[in-house]
Amino acid sequence: MPADSALPPAPDIVRSAYGTLVVTDLAEARHFWVDLVGFVVTEEDSSALYLRGYDELTHHNLIVRAGPVAAAGALGFRVRSDSDLARAEAYYAALGCRTQRLPAATVRGLGEVVRVEDPLGFLVEFFASAAHPERLQQRYDLRRGAEVARLDHFNISVPDVPKAQAYYAGLGFGLSETIEDEQTVYAAWMYRKQTVHDVAFTGGGGPRLHHLGFFAHEAHSVLRMCDILGSLSLESHIERGPGRHGVSNAFYVYLRDPDGHRMEVYTSDYYTGDPDHPVLRWSVHDPRRRDFWANPVVPSWYSDASVVLDLDEAVRPVTELAQTAEVTVGADGFTAPSPAPPE
Ligand SMILES: O=C1C=CC(S(=O)(=O)O)=CC1(O)O
Numbered sequence: 001m002p003a004d005s006a007l008p009p010a011p012d013i014v015r016s017a018y019g020t021l022v023v024t025d026l027a028e029a030r031h032f033w034v035d036l037v038g039f040v041v042t043e044e045d046s047s048a049l050y051l052r053g054y055d056e057l058t059h060h061n062l063i064v065r066a067g068p069v070a071a072a073g074a075l076g077f078r079v080r081s082d083s084d085l086a087r088a089e090a091y092y093a094a095l096g097c098r099t100q101r102l103p104a105a106t107v108r109g110l111g112e113v114v115r116v117e118d119p120l121g122f123l124v125e126f127f128a129s130a131a132h133p134e135r136l137q138q139r140y141d142l143r144r145g146a147e148v149a150r151l152d153h154f155n156i157s158v159p160d161v162p163k164a165q166a167y168y169a170g171l172g173f174g175l176s177e178t179i180e181d182e183q184t185v186y187a188a189w190m191y192r193k194q195t196v197h198d199v200a201f202t203g204g205g206g207p208r209l210h211h212l213g214f215f216a217h218e219a220h221s222v223l224r225m226c227d228i229l230g231s232l233s234l235e236s237h238i239e240r241g242p243g244r245h246g247v248s249n250a251f252y253v254y255l256r257d258p259d260g261h262r263m264e265v266y267t268s269d270y271y272t273g274d275p276d277h278p279v280l281r282w283s284v285h286d287p288r289r290r291d292f293w294a295n296p297v298v299p300s301w302y303s304d305a306s307v308v309l310d311l312d313e314a315v316r317p318v319t320e321l322a323q324t325a326e327v328t329v330g331a332d333g334f335t336a337p338s339p340a341p342p343e
């Protein structure tokens with residue numbers, strides 16, 4: 001990767017804005033994401049759903065589209081102005097990445113989009129202008145399920161966490177929290193908007209999408225989502241939690257959709273907007289790091305993630321973890337934290 005000084009200016013990224021999931025049964029996925037989780041349908045046709053949360057003022061936070069293989073498509077970032085689209089093309093060309101400029105409305109509800117295969121192997125899209133559908137923030141009468149407000153973050157599974165951290169630092173992302181020891185950074189959380197993260201890196205085979213994180217305003221929404229699934233005997237969609245994170249301090253639950261794509265309902269993290277915002281570094285030996293009450297992380301949360309597509313819609317090959325694993329799966333199938341250092 002060229003030194004940052006040799007690169008043209010990076011696009012001014014405002015926030016992570018939408019994810020794209022390819023599903024093998026659109027009707028089944030619609031039932032999960034709309035009927036159960038409660039997303040609002042901005043637009044839909046026979047091949048795709050354009051969904052948004054109740055606070056989202058642009059066209060969508062999630063595109064769910066039909067395809068032959070369950071996979072993650074593009075991760076969408078909002079940039080500040082149209083000139084940032086040209087910056088994105090120049091920046092990624094200088095990185096040796098393939099880029100495409102898509103005419104307005106190619107992605108429903110958006111103006112021109114620059115689509116890129118980024119250096120980590122993910123498909124990302126940059127957009128500056130978007131349609132503004134009906135404002136739903138105070139339509140409490142419509143709220144259902146987890147009452148998701150907006151997309152909050154992407155969590156991506158990467159074989160080399162420091163490489164991912166350096167790439168996003170080059171895009172001007174701040175660092176809010178890490179999980180590390182003297183030798184390794186196992187995970188990191190980075191932001192453009194003034195909250196804990198727009199993107200997080202989980203060490204593992206990649207490029208894979210670990211999960212899409214969606215913000216809800218109240219911890220009650222996390223609990224209500226779990227109660228709804230329990231009431232319908234659909235508790236198998238609950239993978240991990242509910243609980244309180246150590247990292248981010250958010251209250252959370254993770255769900256798996258019918259194709260196994262992971263989503264998180266996430267609430268009450270914190271402000272990171274001051275220029276001297278200090279990094280919170282968690283020891284990998286701290287059992288409270290991922291769940292503040294030290295409830296164990298289920299093995300699937302570390303092992304499973306969604307494969308990703310390239311510009312040609314082909315599934316990207318997965319490179320195995322290229323650094324020390326954060327945890328090892330014990331003989332009983334549960335994770336065993338890395339051994340504490342000798343006293
Ligand atoms: O959003 C998140 C915030 C914290 C955590 S962790 O499990 O507490 O590390 C995971 C996460 O990246 O999904």
Ligand SMILES: [Fe+2]
Pocket residue numbers: 153155200211212213264266
């Ligand atoms: Fe998350």
